[in-house]
Amino acid sequence: MSRPLGSRWYGLVDIGGTKTIVAVAEESAIRARERFATEVILGPDDLTARIAAAWERLALGLGLSGLSGLAGLGVSVPGPVDVDRGVVRLAVNTRWKDYRLVDRLRQLVPGVPVVVDDDSNCAGLGEAFFGAGWGTPTQCYVTVSTGIGGALILDGRLYRGFQFAAGEIGHMPVMADGPLCQCGNRGCLEAISSGTAIAQRARERLTASNLLGVPPEAITAEEVFAAASRGHTVCQEIVADAAKYLGIGLASLVQLLNPPLIVLGGGVMNHYQELIAAIRKHMDDHLFAMHRGPLRIVHGVLGEDGGLLGALHLLTTSA
Numbered sequence: 679m680s681r682p683l684g685s686r687w688y689g690l691v692d693i694g695g696t697k698t699i700v701a702v703a704e705e706s707a708i709r710a711r712e713r714f715a716t717e718v719i720l721g722p723d724d725l726t727a728r729i730a731a732a733w734e735r736l737a738l739g740l741g742l743s744g745l746s747g748l749a750g751l752g753v754s755v756p757g758p759v760d761v762d763r764g765v766v767r768l769a770v771n772t773r774w775k776d777y778r779l780v781d782r783l784r785q786l787v788p789g790v791p792v793v794v795d796d797d798s799n800c801a802g803l804g805e806a807f808f809g810a811g812w813g814t815p816t817q818c819y820v821t822v823s824t825g826i827g828g829a830l831i832l833d834g835r836l837y838r839g840f841q842f843a844a845g846e847i848g849h850m851p852v853m854a855d856g857p858l859c860q861c862g863n864r865g866c867l868e869a870i871s872s873g874t875a876i877a878q879r880a881r882e883r884l885t886a887s888n889l890l891g892v893p894p895e896a897i898t899a900e901e902v903f904a905a906a907s908r909g910h911t912v913c914q915e916i917v918a919d920a921a922k923y924l925g926i927g928l929a930s931l932v933q934l935l936n937p938p939l940i941v942l943g944g945g946v947m948n949h950y951q952e953l954i955a956a957i958r959k960h961m962d963d964h965l966f967a968m969h970r971g972p973l974r975i976v977h978g979v980l981g982e983d984g985g986l987l988g989a990l991h992l993l994t995t996s997a
């Protein structure tokens with residue numbers, strides 16, 4: 679394999695609630711990857727050691743001199759991060775709290791720069807600089823998955839807020855006295871339109887009739903979408919509500935920031951084609967007429983690579 683002289687190599691990882699993807703990139707191209715289940719039982723020190731071992735394996739496999747061949751490490755984590763101190767403040771799925779991730783990685787891989795940010799910000803940066811949002815300096819990214827998150831990219835820079843908590847689009851209130859959210863508040867967008875919420879609504883409404891052919895506790899958002907496409911009225915209503923409130927949430931975002939572009943990603947958005955007309959209609963209903971036409975909404979194109987490439991972007995643009 680011939681490589682350009684002086685090419686730089688980076689270690690990347692997207693730590694998810696259920697799976698972790700470790701990769702090595704040459705400049706902006708991912709050259710090798712490995713994935714494993716995020717075993718919560720391991721604890722953060724063991725998980726980070728496992729990630730470092732995977733980087734070393736991948737780097738050696740690419741003909742590099744192990745970890746010392748990497749010019750930087752970029753990490754995406756599933757929860758809010760104090761980016762300045764490199765501390766993961768809370769990652770509910772992995773049960774991390776105030777974990778000094780950057781210090782730990784510096785022990786494991788000395789002398790190599792490390793950047794870390796939360797998964798929504800990384801996925802949004804990935805789409806903005808390598809994916810569906812390429813070439814548009816201001817844009818909002820919204821991921822609709824088990825939860826709902828977002829990233830605000832304003833004039834080419836990620837806006838994090840003073841506590842690194844900006845872009846929590848899933849916790850924007852969209853329905854007064856609405857369903858209870860995991861965050862403890864009521865009526866958050868995430869409590870209505872996330873995959874978790876879609877499945878929960880179906881469980882609440884279908885318990886007596888068991889209409890989806892599985893026990894109510896086993897219903898997933900995917901089954902609700904499938905039943906809706908077969909003409910199941912209750913499931914169609916649940917999906918329609920999810921789209922409606924997504925539209926309302928996006929309208930708030932647009933009235934606040936007036937972005938020219940919104941990129942939608944995440945697992946629920948695998949149903950982008952089924953949802954976008956309703957999302958757009960309900961959004962437009964709440965917008966000034968001048969916003970409606972020019973504003974573009976697009977589906978993300980990077981899938982699981984988004985978080986890795988966003989971490990890479992942070993790494994290559996950090997001073």
Ligand SMILES: [Zn+2]
Pocket residue numbers: 848849859860861862863866868869
């Ligand atoms: Zn909430």
